[in-house]
Amino acid sequence: MKRLRVRFALKGLAPALLLxxxxxxxxxxxxxxxxxxxxxxxxTTAPPxxxxxxxxxxxxxxxxxxxxLASVDxxxxxxxxxxxxxxxxxxxxxxxxSASAVYxxxxxxxxxxxxxxxxxxSFGTGRHHxxxxxxxxxxxxxxxxxxxxxxxxxxxFEAPAAGRAKVRVFNASPDLDEVELYASGRxxxxxxxxxxxxxxxxxxxEPAAAGLEVRRAGENITTLNVPGQSxxxxxxxxxFITGGxxxxxxxxxxxxxxxxxxxxxx
Numbered sequence: 001m002k003r004l005r006v007r008f009a010l011k012g013l014a015p016a017l018l019l020x021x022x023x024x025x026x027x028x029x030x031x032x033x034x035x036x037x038x039x040x041x042x043x044t045t046a047p048p049x050x051x052x053x054x055x056x057x058x059x060x061x062x063x064x065x066x067x068x069l070a071s072v073d074x075x076x077x078x079x080x081x082x083x084x085x086x087x088x089x090x091x092x093x094x095x096x097x098s099a100s101a102v103y104x105x106x107x108x109x110x111x112x113x114x115x116x117x118x119x120x121x122s123f124g125t126g127r128h129h130x131x132x133x134x135x136x137x138x139x140x141x142x143x144x145x146x147x148x149x150x151x152x153x154x155x156x157f158e159a160p161a162a163g164r165a166k167v168r169v170f171n172a173s174p175d176l177d178e179v180e181l182y183a184s185g186r187x188x189x190x191x192x193x194x195x196x197x198x199x200x201x202x203x204x205x206e207p208a209a210a211g212l213e214v215r216r217a218g219e220n221i222t223t224l225n226v227p228g229q230s231x232x233x234x235x236x237x238x239x240f241i242t243g244g245x246x247x248x249x250x251x252x253x254x255x256x257x258x259x260x261x262x263x264x265x266x
């Protein structure tokens with residue numbers, strides 16, 4: 001009889017345990033955690049997305065990935081959202097309305113000038129997004145006043161499994177059709193299928209400390225070395241590939257590292 005009672009007690013506890021497990025699974029999500037971003041320029045921290053969602057806003061950053069193009073301003077409707085961004089700038093996340101708006105790119109300081117690019121876009125409420133400025137394929141690498149495009153990325157932040165990292169690639173080089181990203185010294189790529197003008201999905205990978213290599217898809221020859229770039233456990237990395245193999249602008253890469261963490265104390 002006692003065994004039967006214990007069995008029924010455990011059966012009744014099962015739904016509660018499932019609810020508790022679901023709650024714990026959500027603790028690592030971007031809604032409840034701040035995001036710390038590290039680039040060549042330094043470190044910034046964005047608030048938990050849940051706080052931003054309560055205000056019907058999104059968290060948005062801007063990346064200038066066009067060598068040869070002068071500093072630019074990005075407008076959201078009539079508001080200047082980001083100003084004076086030069087090549088390889090990765091801004092901090094800014095809180096912007098998630099509702100649809102016209103995003104216009106102009107040369108820095110030319111508020112009434114003709115937009116270099118213009119797109120209508122909306123963002124997920126309480127989500128993280130990256131707006132990337134890339135060259136138009138037909139134009140090659142740009143000089144001041146050349147053609148450029150705005151690409152809107154959803155930054156789907158989910159923490160990697162313990163002891164692992166996540167990596168994605170944004171190919172902004174007009175010279176490279178499709179590339180793969182390798183950790184130096186490893187035979188298998190970290191990321192496959194990085195086509196021009198698009199970001200791959202995040203791939204969960206083992207940490208790497210010996211640098212990175214970019215190769216054209218299906219080739220064993222390294223097209224670009226990124227020496228000294230590590231991939232550490234817990235990090236979410238975006239590797240931007242810019243420039244080209246021809247012309248004045250050299251082929252290069254810069255890396256953005258994001259990490260989910262506890263909200264900063266107030």
